[in-house]
Amino acid sequence: MTEKRALLLVGSPRGIEKSTSGRLGGHLLDTLKARGFGTEQVHVHAAVRSPDALESALAAAAAADLVILSLPLYVDSFPAPVIAFLENVAERRTGAGRAGLFLLIQCGFPESEQNATALAIAERFAAEVGWRWLGGLALGGVETYGGSAHEVLEQIGKALAEGKPAPDLAAKKAMPAWLYRAGGNIMWRRMAKQNGVAGKLRARPYED
Numbered sequence: 531m532t533e534k535r536a537l538l539l540v541g542s543p544r545g546i547e548k549s550t551s552g553r554l555g556g557h558l559l560d561t562l563k564a565r566g567f568g569t570e571q572v573h574v575h576a577a578v579r580s581p582d583a584l585e586s587a588l589a590a591a592a593a594a595d596l597v598i599l600s601l602p603l604y605v606d607s608f609p610a611p612v613i614a615f616l617e618n619v620a621e622r623r624t625g626a627g628r629a630g631l632f633l634l635i636q637c638g639f640p641e642s643e644q645n646a647t648a649l650a651i652a653e654r655f656a657a658e659v660g661w662r663w664l665g666g667l668a669l670g671g672v673e674t675y676g677g678s679a680h681e682v683l684e685q686i687g688k689a690l691a692e693g694k695p696a697p698d699l700a701a702k703k704a705m706p707a708w709l710y711r712a713g714g715n716i717m718w719r720r721m722a723k724q725n726g727v728a729g730k731l732r733a734r735p736y737e738d
């Protein structure tokens with residue numbers, strides 16, 4: 531039997547090692563590796579920077595049975611280099627009729643609902659290029675899915691390895707949104723102080 535292949539596309543400018551997208555995607559990829567999949571990871575921002583890197587990323591997508599797209603929500607959509615890469619896939623219909631797509635997306639606002647438009651974009655993309663839509667996991671700042679991230683990704687990895695769509699999991703609040711916002715405000719104030727702009731957080735330099 532030929533080995534099934536899973537490709538992780540990391541769509542954060544912070545890279546594979548340092549980003550939340552890379553770390554969560556890496557855990558999901560590990561669950562597939564443990565189930566006998568051949569695995570590969572590509573940093574999308576690096577892939578779109580040179581023609582050679584783009585060709586090799588597209589070849590990896592063409593060979594994949596399963597593509598995990600793991601990214602941060604940017605302005606209710608995907609970071610621009612991810613859109614550029616997906617446009618190349620769509621133009622060539624790379625992996626049409628072969629690949630399945632799973633979206634792992636997380637955002638900075640408290641609610642996972644913020645990711646709804648991006649999930650719909652991914653589902654529509656899969657339909658347009660002939661990839662099988664396997665669902666997505668959308669994470670907000672204060673929500674969990676009834677277990678640790680590792681447990682949830684293990685559950686999803688098991689379904690994906692069996693060729694099934696990911697289970698539809700209901701989000702639960704891990705902390706109140708106001709507490710998350712208060713923590714965020716502390717972080718912004720600390721960063722402003724470190725950068726010498728503590729008194730300027732409400733500045734509107736382009737107003738005049």
Ligand SMILES: Cc1cc2nc3c(=O)[nH]c(=O)nc-3n(C[C@H](O)[C@H](O)[C@H](O)COP(=O)(O)O)c2cc1C
Pocket residue numbers: 542543544548549550551552601602603604605606607636637638639640644
């Ligand atoms: C340019 C930019 C746009 C963003 N847009 C949104 C947004 O529309 N909604 C949201 O909830 N978070 C937004 N965020 C927050 C990121 O989605 C969030 O910080 C994410 O956890 C970063 O993941 P990463 O470590 O994988 O890059 C944005 C961040 C940046 C830098």
